[in-house]
Structure formats: C-alpha cells, structure tokens
Amino acid sequence: MIERIREAYQYRSFLYQLVYQQLDQRYHGSLLGFLWTLLMPLLIFASFTVIFSVLNQWDMKDFGLYFLSGYLFWLLFSNGCAMGAESVVGNAAYVTRLYVPKLLLPLASVAVGLADLAAGFVVLAGLMGAFGAPFSAALLFLPAAAGIALVFVTGLALLCATANVFFRDFRHLLNSVLFLWFFFSPILWKAEAAPPKAQLFLALNPVVPFLSLFQQPIWKGALPGAETTALAAGLAALALASGVTAFLSAERRFYYYL
Amino acid sequence: MRSAPAERKTRTPRRAGGHARIGLADIGVRYRLLTERHSTLKGRILGALARVPSRAHEFWALRHVDLEFRQGEVVGIIGANGSGKSTLLRVMARILYPTEGRFEWQGEIRPLLDIGSALNGNLTGRQNAYLYAALNRVPRLEMDKLIPKIVDFSELDAFFDVPVRLYSSGMAARLAFALATQTRPDVLLIDEVLSVGDEHFQRKSYFRMMKLIERGSLVVIVSHNLPFVEQVCNRAVWLSGGRVMADGRPPDVVAEYRRQVK
Structure with missing residues (x-):
C-alpha cells in the first residue's frame, strides 16, 4: 500500500494536468465560464440569506456571515463527494486504456474543490468588507480548518468514487442524501436553537464539528473549542484511512466494472 | 486452486537500459458479464429481497498462461478474434489486473494499444x-x-x-x-497500430523498433498479419481460447497456426 502511494506521488504531474484540464474546461474560451460555476452558489447564498434572515428574524448581515461560513465548508464537502463519486467513472478512459495510479482521479476532484474554496474565501473577504465585519485574529485559524476539512473530504471522495464504480446509481442516491443532509445540518440555523430532542441527532451528524471550525472564526471571531477541533481531526483521519484502504483494495477490480 | 494474485516490480534505475523483462506465471483473467441488476444498488437490494440468485455469466479470457519475455525479443502474438490476445496485452500494460497468477516486470512499459x-x-x-x-x-x-x-x-x-x-x-x-x-521505452506493447500508416511510415517504424531492440528493449506485437510476424518478429506466441497453443520461432508457430485454422 505504501508502495502504491509512493507511485501515485511519482505521477504527480498527471494530477496537475488533470486539475488544470478540469479548471480549464470551466472557463474555456470565456471569462464568463468561471462565473457560471460561481453563479449558482452565489445565487443560493443571496436568496437563502434574504429568505431565512426574514424567517428567522435574524439580522441579515449577521445571518449572511453565519450562513456563508458554514456554506463554504458545505460546498467543499458536497462537491467533493459528488465530484469524487464521478471521478473514476467519468474518467474511465484513464482506467481502461492505460495505466496511471487511479488514486489520483478522486484527488484531482478534491483539488478542484479546494480551488473553489479559495474563490469562496475571496467572496467571504469581500462580504466582510462590505458588511463592515471585524477581521479578527481568529481568521488565521481558517487555513488549519481548511486543512482538516480537506483530509475529511478526501477520504469521503475516495469512498464515493469506489462505491460509484460498483453501483452506478450511487450518485443519484448521494445527491438526494446530500440535499437532505444540508437542511438537517446547522448551516441555515444554529445548533443551539435545535430542540433538546434533536441534540442526539446533531451529535451523530459528522459534519457538525467541521461546520464549527469555519463558523466560530468567521462568524464569532473566536477559535473553535479544542474538543471540537480534536473531534473533527479524528473524524478526518478516520475518513481518510477508510477511504484510502477501500479505494486501494478495490481499484484492481475497477477495470472489470467500467 | 486459486492462488492469490500478486504483482511485483523489481526496481531499476531509469534509462539503465537492458533490463526489460516481463514474466507471466499462471495468469488467468475472468470476466463477468454484468447485467443491470448487478451494477446498481437498487438492483442488488431488490434482487436480495426477491431472492433472485445473483449469478453473473462468467468466462475466462485467459487461463494458465505462463510466458516470459526478455530484452532483445520481438514477440508476435497471433490468434483468432476473441482468443485473448488483447486481454494479454492489457495485463502486460498493467491496465487489467489478472484474476489469478503473478505478473512481474522490469523497466518502463509503454503500451500502444489503440491510437x-x-x-x-x-x-x-x-x-x-x-x-x-x-x-x-x-x-x-x-x-x-x-x-x-x-x-x-x-x-x-x-x-x-x-x-x-x-x-x-x-x-x-x-x-x-x-x-x-x-x-x-524498455517494453513496447503494440496492438496493430502499425497497419494504419503508409508504407513509408511502416518502414520507418520498423527501423525505429529495431533500434530500440539494439538498445535492450523488448517489443510485443499483437497482429493478424502473419507475413509481418514472420518477417519482423524473432518469437511468436499463438493463443487460442485464452491458452498458449504454441510458442517459438515465428515460421514454426505461424505454420502450426495456419494448419489448425484450415
């Protein structure tokens, strides 16, 4: 297994090519192309902010900042899972026609998601400037938060990629689950506002600690709790370990299913 | 009966030259012809609930293939359609991981399977x-x-x-x-690509291949062009039904193949 990870590293220039190709395809020939990918999340952000701040009777600027901080993680997470699920099946040519370490295919999807997160941080900075929100020192925690989240998402992308090879309807199931999961996670509402009976479900929802890693520094201007950070790091390590193990033990059978 | 598939690579420094080698030991490749039921989660669950036995149709594209190729060899692989030639080439290109047996290689492998x-x-x-x-x-x-x-x-x-x-x-x-x-390349795997070019290019690619051989490469060519195999190759392997029927000097193997086909 170590040998195969080392080999994947030797092929890293293929990873750069894949990421470059996927990003290039988006704004192929036009500046607007890049905007199209940003447009959908921006529209969702703007309309949800208006609707839910009114519904929740919550100050629009404050709610906007709260929502965006969680939404940044959510986009990384959900796109990582969805694009990860497609990464092997969608790039079947690289599996059935030549030899490359297949591990790089989901990794490229996650790298594209990371580029989107970077764009999201730019939007965040602009919004904070426009709202006159204070830039606190806690924001310096965000690279660490992004790093922990990235490990988690990488693990899940590997799991989703593996599942989608063997079960082609997995991504349809995944999209439905992600859609519901979004509303059942404290992104549009605060965890503290949930009724006591729902606290158990919140404790079982693995994305909650990750949301907190982003919400605390951005919205509260405070560092996330040490316990939350440790929990997120533990979940991330678990996800990565199971993702890599599942992917590597299944990849030799991919050809037969593509 | 079924041995655990294993794959081992002996490390060689890049461009050392003269280390090309491919070893196939008791290689078997089993395809399952998958139906819709087997490739979706829904199908699996419904199938399990309805107690439909999930037996996919299986067949062995290669079985008990033992071959060893070394540097300086130009191997021509011949056989009828569906005899396992392309599957064998895919195993050697590391695209297809064999169901059983052991595959070993040394050197940089460059497949030229289809354009x-x-x-x-x-x-x-x-x-x-x-x-x-x-x-x-x-x-x-x-x-x-x-x-x-x-x-x-x-x-x-x-x-x-x-x-x-x-x-x-x-x-x-x-x-x-x-x-x-x-x-x-240390190992060049070719699947009928040369037939596309014109005569000038075929001659040129022939000389290029010979130059690679002199440098210590190994070339494996799948071809239906028997005169080509006889002229260019210094070893021929005849596959039929996923098994090696003959392996040796191209004129002998080609003659045997021709006899069998008629």
Missing part, C-alpha cells in the same frame, strides 16, 4: 506530448528536449500545433508511435 489511448482529441499534438509525459513519468524538461525528435519522426510539421481530432488516422498513429518510441 485513442495515447491521445486526447481536443488537445494539440504538442499538448498531447506533455500529457503523455505526465501519464508516463517522463519529466517535463526531458520532454522539452524530445519534442524536436517527435516532430521530426511523426512528420507532422505545422499540424503539431493543431488539435488531434483534425488529424487523419495515419497522422494520429504517427504521433502516437513517435511518443511511445521516443520516450525510451
């Missing part, structure tokens, strides 16, 4: 060269140096900076062959 496998139609010849380099662990700086040779060998001139989808099949084959052979 599309090496080239992306939307990219230009030059971009394809760099993609090829990334796919085959050729450092970018080395590819910078190889580009003039590739342009020269493929005779593409101005077309080198045109998207590959606009190429004729001969042009694409020339580029694919140039990429595979100019990047110093």
